[in-house]
Amino acid sequence: MSRAAVWLQHLFVVLLLFSVGPPVHAQGDVERVRIHGSHTLGAHLVPAVAEAWLRDIGYEDIRRVHRQPALTEVHASRDGLPLIVEIDGSSSAQGFADLVAGDAQIAMMTRRPTAAELDEGWQLGDLSSHDQEFVLALDGVAVVVNRDNPVAQLSLAQLRRLFSGAARDWRDVAGPPGRVRLHLAAGANSARDLIDERVMQGARYAQAQVHADATALLRAVAADPAAIGFVSLRQGWGAGVRPAAIAEGGAAIAPTRLGVQSEDYPLARRLYLYGSQMMGALSRSFALYAMSRPGQEAVTRAGHLAVTLCPGYRPPSLIGPGEYRELVRDATRLPLSLRFNFNGNNDSGIASSVYDSRAVRDIERLAAFMRLPINRGRRLLVIGFADVGVGSPAAAMMMSNDRADLVAHELMALGIEVQHARGMGALLPLMQPSSGEGRYRNERVELWLL
Numbered sequence: 001m002s003r004a005a006v007w008l009q010h011l012f013v014v015l016l017l018f019s020v021g022p023p024v025h026a027q028g029d030v031e032r033v034r035i036h037g038s039h040t041l042g043a044h045l046v047p048a049v050a051e052a053w054l055r056d057i058g059y060e061d062i063r064r065v066h067r068q069p070a071l072t073e074v075h076a077s078r079d080g081l082p083l084i085v086e087i088d089g090s091s092s093a094q095g096f097a098d099l100v101a102g103d104a105q106i107a108m109m110t111r112r113p114t115a116a117e118l119d120e121g122w123q124l125g126d127l128s129s130h131d132q133e134f135v136l137a138l139d140g141v142a143v144v145v146n147r148d149n150p151v152a153q154l155s156l157a158q159l160r161r162l163f164s165g166a167a168r169d170w171r172d173v174a175g176p177p178g179r180v181r182l183h184l185a186a187g188a189n190s191a192r193d194l195i196d197e198r199v200m201q202g203a204r205y206a207q208a209q210v211h212a213d214a215t216a217l218l219r220a221v222a223a224d225p226a227a228i229g230f231v232s233l234r235q236g237w238g239a240g241v242r243p244a245a246i247a248e249g250g251a252a253i254a255p256t257r258l259g260v261q262s263e264d265y266p267l268a269r270r271l272y273l274y275g276s277q278m279m280g281a282l283s284r285s286f287a288l289y290a291m292s293r294p295g296q297e298a299v300t301r302a303g304h305l306a307v308t309l310c311p312g313y314r315p316p317s318l319i320g321p322g323e324y325r326e327l328v329r330d331a332t333r334l335p336l337s338l339r340f341n342f343n344g345n346n347d348s349g350i351a352s353s354v355y356d357s358r359a360v361r362d363i364e365r366l367a368a369f370m371r372l373p374i375n376r377g378r379r380l381l382v383i384g385f386a387d388v389g390v391g392s393p394a395a396a397m398m399m400s401n402d403r404a405d406l407v408a409h410e411l412m413a414l415g416i417e418v419q420h421a422r423g424m425g426a427l428l429p430l431m432q433p434s435s436g437e438g439r440y441r442n443e444r445v446e447l448w449l450l
Contacts, residue, residue, distance in 0.1 A: 031081070033282050036088040037095020037108030039070060040190040041271050045137060045302045046108060050074045050085040052298035053289040059083065083282075093117075099124065099274060105283035107274040110139065110193070125277030128341055130357040132275050134287045138305040140233040140268035141191045142243040142255045144218065146225045151175040153245040153252035156266065159199045162228055165206025170226065182208035183217050183229035191232045194269060233260060233268070234303050249432030250442070251319055258315065260305060261335035262446075264430055270358070271304070291361055307358065309336060309365040312449060320428045324383070327422065331381050331448035336362050338407060338445040342436060354406070363407075366447065367414045379419040381448035382408045388426035388442075389433035397425035399443070407445045419450055 035046055047064060051074055054062050059076035066072055074085040088095075088104075095107035100121040113127060125132055143159060145151060151173060154162070161167035162180055170178050184205065185191070191214075211217040214231040221227040222240025233255055237243065245252040248266035259265035273287050289295045296306040312334040318325045338359040355363070369375065384404030386396040400423030408421035431438040 030084050031282070032084045032086050033106070033280075033286060034086045034088070034098075034104040035106040035108060035273075035283075035286075036086075036090070036098040036104035037106075038092045038110045038271070039089035040110050040139065040193070041108035041136065041273075042070065042072065042087050042089020045271070045299065045304050046087050046089075047072050047074055047085075048302035049136070049290050049295055049298045050087065050286065052294065052301075053286050054083070054085070056289065056294060057285065085286075096121065096274070099276065105275060105280055106287060107272075109272045109274060110190070110269060111197075112272065113274070123276075124274075127274055128357065130360040132277060132279075133357040134273040134275075134291055135270045135307055135358040135361075136273050136290050137271045137299045138260060138263070138268055138307060139190060139194070139271050140255065140260055140265065140305070141194050141230050142233055142235075142237065143228065143230045143246060143267070144221055144237055144241045144243055145228050146221055147240050147242050148225050149175065151244065153247060155247045155249075155252075156199055159246070160201070160203055163195070163200060163205055164203040178226045180228060181224055181226045182206050183220050183224075183227050184208040184210050185214050185217050185229075185231070186210050186212055189214075189232070191230055194267065195230055198267060233305065248430060248441075249438075250429035253430070258312065258333060258335045261307070261310075262333075262337040263339075263441075264337060266430070307362075309334065309362065309369045321424065324424055324428065327383070327420070328381060328448050331450050334366070334447045334449055336366075336447065338362060338447070339440060340403070340443055342440060363410060363414075366411070367416060370416045375449075379417045379450045380411065381450060382411070382418055382421040383446045383448065384421075384423040385428055385442060385444050385446070386423070386426050387433045387439040388429065389439055390426075393425060397423055399423070400425050403443065403445055407447075 051062050054074065054076045059078045062074065062076040064072055064074055070089045072087045074087070076083050089108070092109040092111055095104060095109060096113055096117050098104035099107040113121065118127065127133055143154065151170065154173060158167065158173045162173065163182060167173055168180055170176055170180055182205065209220065211220060214235045217229050217231060218237055218241055221229050231237065243255050245254040246266045253259045253265045255265050255267070260268045273290065275283055275287055293308055296308040299306040312332045314332050318328065339356050340354060341356045370378070382404045384400040386399040386403070388396055390396050390399050404421040404423050408418045412418055426442065429442045431441045433439060433442060
């Protein structure tokens with residue numbers, strides 16, 4: 001080929017490049033934020049929050065691309081530079097394994113890491129720290145019965161018997177005579193996963209009437225006085241059906257907004273994001289955005305239960321000792337319970353904060369809430385509870401007072417007026433004190449607004 005022909009060929013290539021615009025980045029050159037883990041988070045929730053985050057930090061041309069059933073990519077660009085948020089929703093275990101292997105910057109999980117996982121990921125840092133553990137949203141299950149069924153509360157042990165067929169008649173759980181009829185929604189879903197974990201614990205379900213979805217299940221329960229089933233808390237249950245209060249060895253708690261947001265309700269759980277102590281700037285930006293009010297508004301728009309602080313209300317009835325009921329008689333319960341950190345796994349083996357990761361942020365949210373004009377001049381009651389496993393009733397009372405005083409002093413240092421701080425010992429447990437989980441749930445601080 002002549003030199004002139006070669007020159008003309010090069011000129012043609014240059015003109016072609018200019019005619020199609022700037023160069024297209026190869027797939028491997030595009031910056032990625034890799035978020036792997038639970039399908040419950042990855043299906044809709046995390047993509048929705050990712051899109052809101054990208055808009056907030058100035059990205060444009062935001063679009064979702066579904067590569068595989070469990071793999072979603074959110075594509076965007078800013079100043080001509082592309083970014084892909086890769087959201088791989090397989091399982092909590094796989095997400096954590098990918099975080100340990102360096103194949104993901106953030107793990108999505110419906111639970112905390114197990115002891116074995118923490119040991120495997122020792123190099124990640126203190127995964128109980130609020131700098132690495134982020135409570136994105138709350139999830140949960142309502143156990144529903146027909147509105148005419150007089151059974152108002154059930155224990156987890158009774159639920160296991162009802163769902164497994166060990167209890168075949170409602171009289172077996174102090175109900176009216178009649179054969180129990182179990183209704184289930186078809187297929188795998190987050191509600192089924194939680195019931196498998198918290199209630200069934202390896203037991204098999206009894207023969208059940210299976211429905212295409214939760215809506216069909218609720219219609220069937222509304223038409224059947226002997227029916228029982230369960231649905232996600234994100235599913236409104238409507239007329240003809242009511243949820244049962246659930247007990248886990250302590251007080252029976254209904255799935256009200258207060259019961260769920262305080263995490264006193266036994267069938268509620270947190271949806272977590274985890275990152276290593278060396279998180280990159282973009283992945284940390286995403287995680288912190290998810291904790292902010294705009295991020296939590298995106299959680300709500302996605303149909304999930306946000307953890308932002310909202311006004312409380314006075315419960316229609318109070319349980320507990322008379323002294324407790326008298327103390328809170330004229331107060332409004334805020335929908336949160338501060339809990340404490342028993343899971344420190346940093347180099348010293350000591351928790352980086354006395355509070356758990358949600359409580360650290362709830363205190364910040366509470367300070368902002370109390371500064372609102374509508375709350376000017378209002379005061380708080382701080383009420384602590386302990387776990388009987390700490391020793392004698394006197395030791396439990398001392399521990400609960402210490403917890404209440406700790407929170408009260410921190411709030412006062414933030415300029416919040418505290419009317420009274422008081423411990424109630426182990427007089428109102430939520431769970432049997434036979435395990436670390438029992439201590440974690442029972443040892444808590446309630447906040448009431450005057």
